[in-house]
Amino acid sequence: MGPALRQQRGFSPDDVSHGGPLTAVIMCRHIHIIFAQMQGPQMILTHATLATMDGPLIRDGAVVLDGDRIAWAGPMADLPHRGEALDLQGRLVTPGLIDCHTHLVHGGTRAAEFEARLNGASYEEIARAGGGIASTVAATRAASEAELLRSAQMRLDQMRREGVTTVEVKSGYGLDIETELRLLRVARRLQGADVVTSFLGAHAIPPEYKGHADAYLDEQALPALRAAHAAGLADAVDGFCEGIAFSPAQIERVFLESQRLGLPVKLHAEQLSNLHGAALAARFGALSADHLEYLDEDGARAMAAAGTVAVILPGAFYTLRETQLPPIDLLRRHGVRMAVATDYNPGTAPMTSLTLAMNMACTLFRMTVSEVLQGVTIHAAAALGLTDRGRIAPGLRADLAIWEAADPAELGWRIGATPLHARIYGGRLDA
Numbered sequence: 001m002g003p004a005l006r007q008q009r010g011f012s013p014d015d016v017s018h019g020g021p022l023t024a025v026i027m028c029r030h031i032h033i034i035f036a037q038m039q040g041p042q043m044i045l046t047h048a049t050l051a052t053m054d055g056p057l058i059r060d061g062a063v064v065l066d067g068d069r070i071a072w073a074g075p076m077a078d079l080p081h082r083g084e085a086l087d088l089q090g091r092l093v094t095p096g097l098i099d100c101h102t103h104l105v106h107g108g109t110r111a112a113e114f115e116a117r118l119n120g121a122s123y124e125e126i127a128r129a130g131g132g133i134a135s136t137v138a139a140t141r142a143a144s145e146a147e148l149l150r151s152a153q154m155r156l157d158q159m160r161r162e163g164v165t166t167v168e169v170k171s172g173y174g175l176d177i178e179t180e181l182r183l184l185r186v187a188r189r190l191q192g193a194d195v196v197t198s199f200l201g202a203h204a205i206p207p208e209y210k211g212h213a214d215a216y217l218d219e220q221a222l223p224a225l226r227a228a229h230a231a232g233l234a235d236a237v238d239g240f241c242e243g244i245a246f247s248p249a250q251i252e253r254v255f256l257e258s259q260r261l262g263l264p265v266k267l268h269a270e271q272l273s274n275l276h277g278a279a280l281a282a283r284f285g286a287l288s289a290d291h292l293e294y295l296d297e298d299g300a301r302a303m304a305a306a307g308t309v310a311v312i313l314p315g316a317f318y319t320l321r322e323t324q325l326p327p328i329d330l331l332r333r334h335g336v337r338m339a340v341a342t343d344y345n346p347g348t349a350p351m352t353s354l355t356l357a358m359n360m361a362c363t364l365f366r367m368t369v370s371e372v373l374q375g376v377t378i379h380a381a382a383a384l385g386l387t388d389r390g391r392i393a394p395g396l397r398a399d400l401a402i403w404e405a406a407d408p409a410e411l412g413w414r415i416g417a418t419p420l421h422a423r424i425y426g427g428r429l430d431a
Contacts, residue, residue: 042066043427044085045400046076048093051408052392053378063093065398068427073392090406091421094373095390096165096399098380099354101290101311101341103200104190105152105183106173108139110347114319123320123348124272127244133173133204136346140173140183148186155344158352160192162418163401165425167193168341168384170238172200175216177224184233193425194399196384198266199228202239202246202254213250222257229261236287236385240268241277248280255284264385270294271316282306288339288383292331293317293324300327304334309383311339312367312375314360315349328365338367339383340375358412369409398427 043065050061052073062079064072072080113126113135126132140148152169159167169187174180180201187197201221209216228234237258239251246254251267258265264287269277271291278289278299289295289303290311303310310331317326331338340361343349351357358372367375381390389397404419405411411419422429 042071042081042083044079044081044083045093045402046079046085046087047090048088048402049090049406050392051092051094051373053095053374054391054393057408060090061093063392063400065424065427068398070392070394070396070398072394088402092403092405092407092410093392094163094401094403094408094411095377095392096397096401096423096425097163097354097376098166098384098386098390099159099164099341099344099376100168100196100288100339100380100383101313101343102167102169103172103343103345104155104167104169105148105171105186106136106140106346107143107148107151108136108346110136110350113347117320124244127204130207132347134207136173137175137179137204137206141176141179145182145186148183149189152186153190153192155352156190156193159342159354160423160425160430161420162353162355163403163420163423164354165193165397165399165401165423166196166381166384166386166389168196168198170198170200170203171228172203172238172240174224175201175204175206176220177227180220180224181227181231181233184228184231188233192430194389196235196386197233198236198238199225199234199263200238200240201225202251204240204245213246214253217250217253221254225254225257226261229263234263236264236266238266238268241275241280242268242272243275244272248275248277251277251280255280259284266290266311266383270299274299278303278308282308287385290341290343291316292326293322295327295330297330297334300330300334300336303331303336307337309337309339309379311341311383312361312365313341313343313349314357314364315343315351316345317364318360319348319350325365328367337379337382338371338375339379340367340372341380341383353416353418355411355414355418356416359415362412369412372412373408398424400424 045063050058171183266288267281269289274294279302281289282302288309361367378390402422
């Protein structure tokens with residue numbers, strides 16, 4: 001959009017220099033006005049810095065949107081469409097961010113456990129004493145569907161304000177048939193982002209089945225899985241393979257049933273110890289194996305062969321003050337794709353900021369800027385089995401994040417301040 005059109009729309013060329021809080025307020029007001037008038041079959045964004053995830057940055061780029069799809073993206077010099085456009089003045093445009101591992105729907109808080117950890121209790125000690133996941137299960141079972149929806153929507157809204165357009169949401173805090181289905185119903189009702197659901201009945205052994213994990217699977221988790229599938233509530237199946245949760249043999253039972261139902265699988269693996277869960281997940285062609293602090297070379301090799309994405313979760317590592325780093329170099333060496341996610345949950349990662357997770361992955365794990373940006377876009381999409389998003393390319397969903405930034409490094413560099421200028425979700429500006 002040239003200066004004359006900006007003047008016509010109420011802009012002065014001096015109104016919108018790049019940067020500054022007043023600039024952001026002015027520009028946000030005008031961007032809403034312009035987009036309201038442009039919303040239609042086609043929208044053109046010009047003079048953008050494009051991180052398409054298909055190659056190097058395009059420093060003076062443009063994107064053409066047609067409804068809820070991207071029609072074209074590339075250098076301004078090659079722009080095939082002419083007409084009314086929005087001049088982004090060099091701002092960075094990325095695919096809409098994808099948070100591929102969250103536990104958004106739950107009741108209660110775990111602030112008391114946060115204090116207990118500060119006083120020296122470990123995650124395992126808290127879990128074995130009936131805290132941890134079990135305490136959230138009790139609060140979740142007591143919460144109404146309306147209460148669960150209200151609190152989960154609030155968390156999702158926080159994510160939206162940081163450029164997230166797709167989010168994965170797990171069950172796993174009900175641990176009985178009725179409540180697991182309630183959690184998935186709530187996830188399906190969330191608004192403002194695409195929600196991909198994962199059934200996580202094999203998250204923990206509820207108190208009433210303590211010492212009887214197989215009976216819990218037989219009587220609750222597996223029947224709940226079948227019911228969730230029959231109701232169309234589950235897009236994938238997850239599990240927690242760990243000494244305080246389920247053994248590899250028990251997880252295999254869940255995966256076999258998932259396979260029979262035609263549902264893809266993923267797994268919390270190698271977070272606290274190495275039970276070779278990642279290799280098990282890879283054997284079932286898992287979309288992802290997540291956490292992975294104790295992953296060994298055999299596991300990495302199996303993941304690479306299966307195309308299983310490694311989901312790196314620095315929030316839990318930080319909260320638990322862990323010292324065992326996930327083997328990033330090992331994953332690089334074997335060419336395993338790495339995603340980054342918040343792991344939002346009330347106990348070990350009570351964070352809704354995906355850009356903070358990017359910063360943590362860079363700072364704590366020495367992932368590169370390119371790796372973390374891929375990790376919240378193209379590789380996060382792969383971790384959810386999605387091929388229609390995560391890049392800026394013709395035919396893909398028109399989910400974009402426009403940033404008050406000129407370079408992707410700014411997204412991982414900032415701590416506690418997200419420079420989101422605007423979010424485009426399904427071809428429409430909504431932030």
